[in-house]
Amino acid sequence: MDAERGLLALMGSGETSPTMVTLHRELVAHLEPEPGAVVLETPYAFQVNRDDISSRARDYFRRSVGLVTSVAPEAADATWGDSDGVRDRVRRAAWVFSGPGSPSYALERWAARGMDEVLVERVRRGYGVTVMASAAACTTGFAALPVYEVYKAGHAPAWLDGLDMFGALGLPVAVIPHYDNAEGGTHDTRFCYLGEPRLSALEKELPAESAVLGIDEHTALIIDLDSSAARVWGRGVLTVRRRGVSTLIPAGTSFTLDVLRGLVSGEEGAHTARPQPGSADPSLVEQPAGDAPATLEEVVNDLEGRFDAAREKRDARRMTEFVLALEAAIAEWGADMEEDQGGGEWARTVLRGLVRQLTAPAQQGMLEPERSLGRVLAPLLEYRRRLRAQGAYGQADELRDVLARGGVEVRDTGGAGLWLLSDAPPRPSRE
Incomplete structure (x- = not known):
């Protein structure tokens, strides 16, 4: 199995919807048949319907992607063994996926079981395909947003310590999925239900050299950990936001991690318009994105x-x-x-x-x-x-x-x- 080619994929939403089938197939195309493939249920493990969610996910990957998966249990399991056994299986898996739920719950459980170190290690080693979507994507930065607590329970906005998977890539970022969410209709639910006032307040608490990485719904950021190349896939944009000023990178754009580091640190300046081929930043190469998938x-x-x-x-x-x-x-x-x-x-x-x-x-x-x-x-x-x-x-x-x-x-x-x-x-x- 060719799991030595490391890929990190972050998805803003729609991770098990028809819109992402093509991308999922692309992510596993280089793997041998029946690779070790693991679904981490942790972000939604507190939900009473977690077995149903896991079943739907496994069916989606089997039917749409041709990938047979197993679900890493939250507790000791006869098949998986204790926590050491679960960590070892995830460490060696050619493909690991985690999706919706609660970012704060996932971070707490992963830290208690040592799974946080395993996930970061996969990125640091450049090993296997690691797909983090929705709530799981929210955990990947050095700072994470407690979505449930802020939006559902009314807690004061505050950052949590994230996994910092991007630390190994020299990218001090806080990742916010569902960046262009519009479910609120008459009230602002952008930025994963934060809205502009709360995001502006939270931005002031981030270090000067850091930035917010916003991923639109039904959109993904794919990073090739071997070549340090990145691209945006899907129907929306990737946003690099520093102190309220945003660089919008549309789907179909390829660039290097050096470019992304410059945007995060502010060294390259910030663009207020979407970069186009031949613009002031030649490192952003826009490719045809095709028809945007529908919801x-x-x-x-x-x-x-x-x-x-x-x-x-x-x-x-x-x-x-x-x-x-x-x-x-x-x-x-x-x-x-x-x-x-x-x-x-x-x-x-x-x-x-x-x-x-x-x-x-x-x-x-x-x-x-x-x-x-x-x-x-x-x-x-x-x-x-x-x-x-x-x-x-x-x-x-x-x-x-x-x-x-x-x-x-x-x-x-x-x-x-x-x-x-x-x-x-x-x-x-x-x-």
Whole structure:
């Protein structure tokens, strides 16, 4: 296994979403088949649904990346042994991943178990692929932000001692993921829910030679520890912020760690605009970034808009296509470890609404059921048949219930299935 090529990847968010599949595959492409791959559950280990989160993560990496992983336990384990055994496995793993949760909890637990030294050592040695995302990314600087305590519990903003994984690279930085967060709507939730006033206050407590490293959502900073080369990947920017003045490095930009050190220390000056090829800083080389990947919310909004346009044209076939595309997107995003803030349930609510709208025209006499509704239902019922064949009875029942709420009853028979509208005779389907 070629784990001697060291890579450090920091992700601002979306670490187990469809947006990061391409990057994950790239990060492990040089590893031999079935490398030692470990998921550190520590940041979210205090959550009652930690087993479900771990299961979704393992399924994501297996299905989307082709990577078989194991989860490092928080306590002694018959397979892993005591803390020494866990540390040794993580130290030797070709690939290590840690993601969402609480930065303060992770730092406390890792320090108590000596895992902090192991993680820093991986960077210092330039060994293996180390992926730190969301809360875990927040722990990697010399100073770390206690997100839960500040945003959820109302504690006064204050820095914690971080892992300082960047210390070995000569980069005194505090890392802030979710840098461009906009969930607050009317209130400022940028900078990992800090907002500008609190970040400005915290900046004053940092040493003069240090800076804040901000990573936008669905964006990553990848550092090749062998060549000291770095690049920004994804849909947003990497921000180097010193005393309120920011250098914005867009996705697709490659640069050396010497350039980053200069920006952090202020020696190279600070740019207030995004660097472009041929600008004053020739060390920042911008590459084509391609189409920015979408979030689940953007996918849902886009498909809902397309559905509405098709409905205006009374195009039942296209309406059905967009419903099926939305269902596929929800399934794709189902493994996202951060999908615990209602996004998935909101998307499913939209899906149910669209399915109900598919049946409404026929119910109101706007479309002739046999010709129009039958064409709409055929692919939906075929999809339900596949779900049942795969043993996904819960999802199949949910689709049946959604159709029922839209006025279409599906009856499972020993042979072919039947569907019917209210006060209408049963109609055979191919299910």
